[in-house]
Amino acid sequence: MEYLSLIEKGIWFGLAAIGFAILFNVPTRTILVIWFMGALGGITKLICMHIGFGVVMSSFAGAGLIGFLSIWAAHSKHSPPMIFAIPSVIPMVPGAFAYRMMLGLIKLAGDQIGEDYDTIVAETINNGLKAIFILMSLAFGVALPMLLTRKESAKDIRLKKIMG
Amino acid sequence: MPNNSVENGATATGEAMGHSGRDIKELGKTLLQIGTLLMTSGANSRRIRTTIDRISEAFEVSTELLITHRALMITIHDSDEDYHHSSLKRTSPHGVNFRMLSGISRMSWRVLDEGWSLRQINEEVGRLVALPHYHRLVILLMVSLAGASFCRLFGGSWLDMLVTFGATFGGLFIRQETVKRNFNPYLCIFFGAFVASLIAGGFLKFGEGISEHALATSVLFLVPGVPLINSFSDLIDGNIMNGIVRSVNGLMISFAIALGLLLAMLVFQL
Numbered sequence: 001m002e003y004l005s006l007i008e009k010g011i012w013f014g015l016a017a018i019g020f021a022i023l024f025n026v027p028t029r030t031i032l033v034i035w036f037m038g039a040l041g042g043i044t045k046l047i048c049m050h051i052g053f054g055v056v057m058s059s060f061a062g063a064g065l066i067g068f069l070s071i072w073a074a075h076s077k078h079s080p081p082m083i084f085a086i087p088s089v090i091p092m093v094p095g096a097f098a099y100r101m102m103l104g105l106i107k108l109a110g111d112q113i114g115e116d117y118d119t120i121v122a123e124t125i126n127n128g129l130k131a132i133f134i135l136m137s138l139a140f141g142v143a144l145p146m147l148l149t150r151k152e153s154a155k156d157i158r159l160k161k162i163m164g
Numbered sequence: 165m166p167n168n169s170v171e172n173g174a175t176a177t178g179e180a181m182g183h184s185g186r187d188i189k190e191l192g193k194t195l196l197q198i199g200t201l202l203m204t205s206g207a208n209s210r211r212i213r214t215t216i217d218r219i220s221e222a223f224e225v226s227t228e229l230l231i232t233h234r235a236l237m238i239t240i241h242d243s244d245e246d247y248h249h250s251s252l253k254r255t256s257p258h259g260v261n262f263r264m265l266s267g268i269s270r271m272s273w274r275v276l277d278e279g280w281s282l283r284q285i286n287e288e289v290g291r292l293v294a295l296p297h298y299h300r301l302v303i304l305l306m307v308s309l310a311g312a313s314f315c316r317l318f319g320g321s322w323l324d325m326l327v328t329f330g331a332t333f334g335g336l337f338i339r340q341e342t343v344k345r346n347f348n349p350y351l352c353i354f355f356g357a358f359v360a361s362l363i364a365g366g367f368l369k370f371g372e373g374i375s376e377h378a379l380a381t382s383v384l385f386l387v388p389g390v391p392l393i394n395s396f397s398d399l400i401d402g403n404i405m406n407g408i409v410r411s412v413n414g415l416m417i418s419f420a421i422a423l424g425l426l427l428a429m430l431v432f433q434l
Contacts, residue, residue, distance in 0.1 A: 009316075009317060012313040012314075012316045012317050013313070013317065015309055015310060015313040016310040016313040016314050016317070017310075018306060018309075018310065019306045019307045019308075019309055019310020019311070019313070019385070020307070020310060020385075020389065021262075022298050022302065022303055022306040022307065023260075023303060023306075023307050023310075023385070024206070024260045024261070024262045024390070025260070025261045025262055025263045025264075025297050025298060026262040026263065026266070027262070027263050027266050030266075042317075078266075078270060079262075079265075079266040079269065079270075080211070080265055080266060080269045082207075082208075082211070082265070083262045083265060083266055086206075086262075086389060086390060086393055089389075089393070090387070090389045091313070091314065091317065093384075093387050093389055095314065095318075095380070095381065095384040095387060096318050096380055096381075098387075098418065099380045099425075102422045102425070102426075106426060135392055135393075135396070136396060138393065139392070139393045139395075139396030139397055139400070140396065140400070142393065142397075143396075143397050143400060147400070155273070
């Protein structure tokens with residue numbers, strides 16, 4: 001894998017995250033951090049996919065990293081973690097899989113049953129399930145630090161304690 | 165519900181220790197407003213509950229909350245159980261606003277740490293409600309840039325990115341206009357998706373060297389990220405009802421996007 005294309009992709013991940021951050025009206029002081037978190041999460045996902053984790057586990061790894069970074073960001077920028085985490089994971093939302101599933105469903109609802117009907121069924125189910133599992137892993141990854149530390153608020157989490 | 169504000173207890177006996185019935189009622193009203201603001205701005209159920217609990221703790225009262233998507237109910241009583249107050253408040257239409265979440269979160273800590281009075285809280289809430297959004301042009305440009313970034317990430321060329329940029333710009337513009345004219349929220353999303361995919365589909369049909377990525381990513385600015393992520397975090401947290409309601413909302417939004425996309429593809433016979 002080329003480092004240059006990885007960095008380029010990171011920039012786009014960050015920009016996509018910022019676009020949604022602006023749409024969600026985040027405080028201005030958080031935007032740069034969101035860009036970095038979106039980029040780092042995206043790069044983590046790409047590296048994991050390159051190693052061969054599969055798209056679901058790679059998304060989970062990316063979202064998990066964003067989850068932990070969001071705790072740190074919440075401490076330094078004085079905003080709740082979800083404000084950083086949600087815009088940052090949105091570039092990883094499985095839009096392409098959902099789109100292909102939808103196209104498949106349209107074909108399945110067509111007037112005739114063609115010879116490749118079985119293949120379309122298999123592809124549609126595959127794309128749909130991937131979309132659902134990726135979404136679940138994104139939500140779970142973002143919530144991971146809160147679940148692991150069993151705290152009510154990110155303010156009670158001491159990062160140094162977790163890292164040892 | 166005949167009365168949405170019922171006071172029980174020894175209001176007639178006059179001032180007791182700590183809070184009077186009137187204080188409790190005012191506090192309940194403010195807490196409900198904070199709760200509904202959090203709900204409409206995109207907080208999950210746990211955040212609403214912990215924020216309300218944190219402020220109640222500062223005022224040394226205990227509160228019980230019933231959180232739903234469209235209404236919040238609160239019962240509040242002081243430590244001696246002398247005064248009770250229950251009320252119900254409907255939530256206004258939902259619109260994600262993270263500046264509100266951040267502001268209320270900071271405020272709740274300052275209430276606890278600095279011992280704010282109720283009047284200070286009301287003033288701060290008023291200030292947060294009046295805070296401006298980003299300029300409309302900034303939103304349009306940045307979200308369109310995000311759409312173009314998506315296109316690049318899915319493997320589109322520079323030309324595809326340009327098409328996605330334009331399609332997202334048009335779609336978001338139409339969505340904002342329809343929201344302003346108070347259309348049904350799902351219909352607004354349908355219009356946005358239709359216009360965006362109409363623009364991208366037109367280029368795909370009649371343009372040279374435009375790939376399918378442009379069409380696939382032109383509607384991604386509408387993905388219901390906040391409802392779906394909040395849905396899962398509510399489900400994980402045990403707020404199953406709220407989780408289901410939020411996921412159905414997310415599904416309805418996805419359905420509206422698909423419908424818009426479908427119609428545009430039908431128009432161009434793609």
